[in-house]
Amino acid sequence: MTTTHPRGNMVAFHFRHAILLVVFFVMSIARNVQYVYNKLCLRIFSMTYYPNKSPQIIRDDVSKLGKLPKRISCIVSLRSDDDENGGCDGVMGDVAELAAWCLSAGVPSLTVYEYNGCVKSCVAELQNAVTKNLRAYFGLQTPSFTIKVPHTNEVVSTEANSGDADLEIAVLLRVDGKPTIVELARTIGELTASKELLPDDITVKLIDGELTELVGPEPDLLICFGPVLDLQDYPPWHLRLTEMYWEPDNNSVNYAVFIRALKKFAQSRVNLGK
Template sequence: MPGLRQTTAFRTDRDEQGRPLTAFEREKLLQPYLPPRPQPKKQSRTEYPVTAKPARFVHQPRLRPALRTLLHYALFTLIHAIFSIYIRCRQTYHVIIGRILAVIYYHHRTPEYIQRDVKQLDKVPGHLSVILELENGGGGRNDRLETLVAEACEVAAWSACAGVPMLSIYEKTGALKSSLPYLHRRISKALTSYYGSSSSKPTISLRAPHHPSYSPPHSPDLHDSSNGSVVRPQPHLAILLLSSSDSRQTLVDLTRTLATMAQDNKLSPRDISTELIDAEITESVMGEPDLLIIFGDRILLDGYPPWQIRLTEIYGVRDHGGGVGYSVFLRGLMRYAGAEMRFGR
C-alpha cells in the first residue's frame, strides 16, 4: 500500500523539495504497486503456430432481387396496358354511341322535332339545371365568353321547346351575370331562330341571386279585344343564373345571420330547423332542381350549391368530350323520365 509521501507526490506531481517529477520518476514511483508482467509462453517443438483462418467469402444474393424487380416491373406494365386498353375501348364505345345518337336525335332548329322527342317521355322536369364551364385557354376571354353565351342560348332554346318552365344555369366564375340584358337579347335571338315569328315563341325572364331581375314585357291578354276570342297564352321560361358565390358562401352567411339573431334573442334556437333553412335558401337562391345535367366528361359539381341537390337526379355522360350537345340534353330528360323517386320510402 503506498504511503503518504508517495500519494502526495503522485497527486501534486512534485517531490518533497517541490521539484516537478519527470515521466521516468512517475513511472518509478508507481512501479512497486503494478502487477507483475505476464511471462511469454514457451512454444514446444510439437506445437505449430496457429495461423488465422482467412475470412470466408459471404455470398451476396443478387439474382433473386433482380428477378423480383423485373417481375414487379412486368406486372406493373401489364396492369397499365390492360387498363389503358380498357379505357380506350370504353372511350371509343361512348364516342360511337354519342355520334349515333347525335345523328338520330338532331333537332334541326325545329321545335316540332324537339317536342316529338319529348312527347314519348312520361314526365318532364319542372326545374332543370345545367352546369356550363368557361373554357381555359384557346383564345381570348371575349371569345371564350361568347362560346359560353352561345351554349347557354342553345340550352335555353332546347328547354323552351321541351316545355321546361324553369332553367338554372350554373357557371363557376359568374361570367354570365355580367350583363343580363345582353344575355336576354341573345337568348331571344336564339328562340327566334327556332320559332321564327310564330306567336308560340316563349317569353323569357332572367334572374340572378343578389342581382336585379330582367323580365320581358307582360304577355298579351287572354281575351282578344277585337273579336272576343280566347288567345292561347305564350309559354314562359324562367332562367336563373348561378355561380360559386351562391354556393357554400350562402350557407355561411345564413348561418352567421341565424347565429346573430339567436344571440340577440330575436330568434329561438329551437325554431332553427331544416324547414327554416330550406325556406331561406329557396327564397334567396333557388329551390331544389328536379334534374341536373353535366355536359363534361366526368361528374364534377365544381362548387354547385350543395343544399339544393339533396333529391336531384344528376346525369352526366362518361367520356363525353363533345361539349354541350342536344343528344346529352335529351338523354338526361330520358333518364329523369325513367327514374323512380322514392323520397326515403
C-alpha cells in the same frame, strides 16, 4: 444470419416492374377502347337526336315520355377562348340553346350553373343571345323569358311582369353554394346571439326556406355537360332529391345528352324516406 443475394433482389424488382407495366398497358388500352366507344355512341346519338332548330322535332321527342321535370338545372363549363365556342360568348351560346330546348319541351324553369360566373356581369348580352336564338327556333312568335342572377339580385325580363314569362332562367355560380350556406349560418348565429331568433325556431324548414329565397328551388333534374360527373361546388342543399345525368367523355352542350337526360328522368322513381 440469412443474407439476400443482390441478384435475386434485382430479378424480383424487374419481375414486379414488368407486371406493373403490363397492367398499365392493359388499362391504357381498355381506357382508349372505352373512350372511342363512348365518342362513337355520342356521335350516333347526335345524329339520331338532332333538333334542327325546330321546336316541333323536340316536342315529338318528348311527347311519349311519361313525365317531364318542371325544373332543370345544367352545369356548363367555361372553355378556353382558343377553343371552338369558347370564352364567355360560348357559355352564353350554350345557355341560349338550353333555353330553346326547354321552351320547346315544355319545361318552364332552367337553372344554369357555371363555376366562374362569367356571365353574371353581362346579363344584357345574355338576354340578346337568348332572344336571337329563340327567333331562330320560333320565328316572330318568340316566347318570353326572364333571367335572374340570385347573387346580385339582378332580373331582366321580356315581359312587363316577370311572373308571366314562359321560361325562367336562373344563373348560379360558385358563391351560391357553400359560401351562401356559411353566410346564412353566420347570420342565424348572430340573430340567435342577439335574441332576435330563438334556438327552437331554427328548423330544417326555416333553413330550406331561406336558401330557396337566396338561391332558388331544388331542380328535379341536373344535367352535367362534362366528361365526368363533376358537380363543381354546385349548391349542395339543392341536390337532395335531384335526379342527375351525364354522359362519359362528353365535353359539350348538345341536344343528344339533353334529350337522353329527359328520357332517364321519365323512367326514374323518387322514393321519399320517413
